[in-house]
Amino acid sequence: MPDDAAAARDAAEEQSAFSHPPVDPDAIASYGDHPDQVIDFYAPRGETAPGILVPLVVLLHGGAWRAPYDRRHVTPLAGFLARRGFAVANVEYRRGAEEGSAGASASGSGGAGSGSGSASGSGSGSAAGSAAGAGAGAGAGAGAGAVSGSGSGSGSGTGEGASVAGRWPGTFDDVAAALDALPALVREALPQADARRMVLTGHSAGGHLALWAAARHVLPADAPWRADRPVPLRGVVALAPIADFTVADKLDVCGGAARQLLGEGEEFAERLPYADPAFLLPTGIATTIVQGRSDIVVPPAVAESYADAAAKAGEMVGLTLLEDVGHFPLIDPAADACAVVVEEIAQLAW
Numbered sequence: 001m002p003d004d005a006a007a008a009r010d011a012a013e014e015q016s017a018f019s020h021p022p023v024d025p026d027a028i029a030s031y032g033d034h035p036d037q038v039i040d041f042y043a044p045r046g047e048t049a050p051g052i053l054v055p056l057v058v059l060l061h062g063g064a065w066r067a068p069y070d071r072r073h074v075t076p077l078a079g080f081l082a083r084r085g086f087a088v089a090n091v092e093y094r095r096g097a098e099e100g101s102a103g104a105s106a107s108g109s110g111g112a113g114s115g116s117g118s119a120s121g122s123g124s125g126s127a128a129g130s131a132a133g134a135g136a137g138a139g140a141g142a143g144a145g146a147v148s149g150s151g152s153g154s155g156s157g158t159g160e161g162a163s164v165a166g167r168w169p170g171t172f173d174d175v176a177a178a179l180d181a182l183p184a185l186v187r188e189a190l191p192q193a194d195a196r197r198m199v200l201t202g203h204s205a206g207g208h209l210a211l212w213a214a215a216r217h218v219l220p221a222d223a224p225w226r227a228d229r230p231v232p233l234r235g236v237v238a239l240a241p242i243a244d245f246t247v248a249d250k251l252d253v254c255g256g257a258a259r260q261l262l263g264e265g266e267e268f269a270e271r272l273p274y275a276d277p278a279f280l281l282p283t284g285i286a287t288t289i290v291q292g293r294s295d296i297v298v299p300p301a302v303a304e305s306y307a308d309a310a311a312k313a314g315e316m317v318g319l320t321l322l323e324d325v326g327h328f329p330l331i332d333p334a335a336d337a338c339a340v341v342v343e344e345i346a347q348l349a350w
Helices: 004-017 071-083 170-189 205-213 245-250 257-262 266-275 300-312 336-349
Strands: 027-030 038-042 054-060 087-091 193-203 235-239 287-292 318-322
Touching: 027 170, 038 071, 038 170, 054 071, 054 170, 054 205, 054 336, 071 087, 071 336, 087 170, 170 193, 170 205, 193 205, 193 336, 205 235, 235 336, 245 257, 245 266, 245 300, 257 266, 287 300, 287 336, 300 318, 318 336
Parallel strands: 054 087, 054 193, 193 235, 235 287, 287 318
Antiparallel strands: 027 038, 038 087
16 A cells, blocks of 8 residues: 555646646547547647658557546647647547446447548547546547537546446457557548557556557457557557556556456456467567656556566567656656656657
8 A cells, every 4th residue: 555645646646647628639530430439639739841741649548447537638648749749649449337337347348340430620528527536537529520528537546436447358449440440540630640650658558558559469369359460660658557467466456457357257367368468478569668666556566577578578678767756747748757758759759
């Protein structure tokens, strides 16, 4: 259990991260029929030379794969990246349902469609929640063009709210479908973006999904998400990722979120080779983890275990440990840690 001082620091960092107003995207497109199967696109700010394409950052939000925490809480980070010259795709995906509601079980729903809706218009997804909560309201808007929706954030930053973590297999279906649909959507929504210079990044549970998405080519042969070849990436920058489910489960990270995502009992062990990045090594893709040493939400031991597993598999994973930094400054544009994140992305992308 964290001590009182650590808990107070974490609360202050969380409040700062979620104090920024949401940043509306320049375009929104669907990659499937479900309301959560959408991607927000942010064009690079500032002047760019005609015909010069810029790197694309694909952003996967965190929130312990739980329903109340949608993509809106990382829109300030998306805007921050856009102001630094990147094109940004902020991906939404299906998360766990509220307890007692339809679809709350870990079995989740079936495969996601990979259709590519139109990528025009702007608008906002669900309203951002209170800073004292986890930041983002439940229920992202659907489709292209103007998107509406409302909801206030609830629950705690550690993810011990009243919803189940993720959907099996729906959460994974969505991330795979979004990445598969992305090249076509980017050509329409972000003509300034160079999809050949793509960096995947994600925070917390989103960091897990970024690592997993980059490893689809090493999934077991019978995995429905397996890719024939590596995703064409410049690399992955995972921010305090839930990167090793076995260690995360032992530490009860985010209230047992990893076990909720995969299922209890035998299901957890059986599904690890299909879902746990620590099982999916080596990837052959440049990977960096940025982690706060003072993180009490996803402790550094989780990232360190993943880096150790990579080394044993013959792959070097960069691990940047930031002193006196917790979980939330990595996505807080006002924090020095966020500038470090942008620098790590730039080193891979440019």
